[in-house]
Amino acid sequence: MHWSWLIAHEIVQAKNVPAMEGVDIEWVHPTEQASLEAAQAMVTAYGMNNLNVAPALSSNHTRGTAINMNISWSGTLTIAGSNGQDVAINTLPQTGMNAQLQAVSLGYGVRKFVGGNTDIPHWSIDGH
Template sequence: MNTEVSANGLTAVAPKLLSGKIWVAMFPTSKSLEALSSPFRENIKAFINALKRAGATVSVSATLRPPQRAYLMHFSFLIAHSKQDPRNVPSMNDVNIEWFHGNIEDSIKAAKEMVNAYGIATTKTPPALMSNHISGNAIDMTISEFNGKEIAKQDGAFITVNVFNDLRTIGASYNVFNKIADDLPHWSTTGK
C-alpha cells in the first residue's frame, strides 16, 4: 500500500508517478558478480575466466535484479506490445507507478520509452516477474570476439568455437546455461 503517516497520525496516499523512462533509473540491477548466489557465482566466474583466457570479450550488463525492476520491465513490455491494459496492471508494494496516462496511446508510448531504455526492445518474450535474476542465479552478458577461439570446458578439454551454440556447450560444462533463443546474453542455472 502506498501510504504515508504524518506527525498528527493522519494517513495520506502518496501521489503516483506516471510511467516513462524516468522509472528505468529506479531499482537498479547490479552488475557485480559478487552479488550472485553460490554456487552459480563460482561457476560463472570460471566460465568467464575461460572465455577471457581464450581471447573472447565479456561485458556484464546485469546480475542481481530487484523484484521491483522485474515488475517494471515485465509490465512495460506487455503494455508496449498491447498485451496488457494499462488501466488494469496489478500494483506492487514500493512501486508507486501510474501506468495509465489518461488514454491508451500515451500509455503505450510511455511503456515503449521504458522498454527501449531497459534495452529489452528487441526481445519477443516479456521479462519474467519471477526470474533467476531475482534470486542471484542469472547473468546477462555479451560475449564477443569468440569465433575461432579454443575455449576450455570445465574438464579442461578445448572446443573450437565456430557458432554461438558452441558457447552453450562450453557454458553447460560449468553448469551455466543459455537456452532462450531470443535472449542470447542471458545465462543462468536453468537457462531460463
C-alpha cells in the same frame, strides 16, 4: 519491464496493471494514448523493442541466479576448474557455446541455457 512491454504491445491496458509492492510506477496517464506512449518509452529505454515476449515477472534473473554474458576468446583459453586444476579449452567454437567451457562451468554450479542457440548469452543455476 513486464508490464510496460504488455502495455506498449496493447495486450494489457495501463488501468489493469496490478499494484506491486516496492514498484512506484504510475502506469495510468491522463489518456490511454499517453499511457501507451509512456510504456513504449520505457520499452525503448530498457532496450526491449526486439523482444518477442514480455520479460518475466519472476525468473532466475530476477532472483539473482542468472546472468547474460557474451563470451569469446582467441587461441587457447586456460581457466581453473572447480578442482583447482587448470583446464585448457582449445576446441571450437570459441564462444560460450563451447562444450568444454560448459563442462568446466558445471563444476561451479553454472549451467549454459538448455535451449541451445535461442538464448546464447544466458547462464544460470539450472540452465533456465
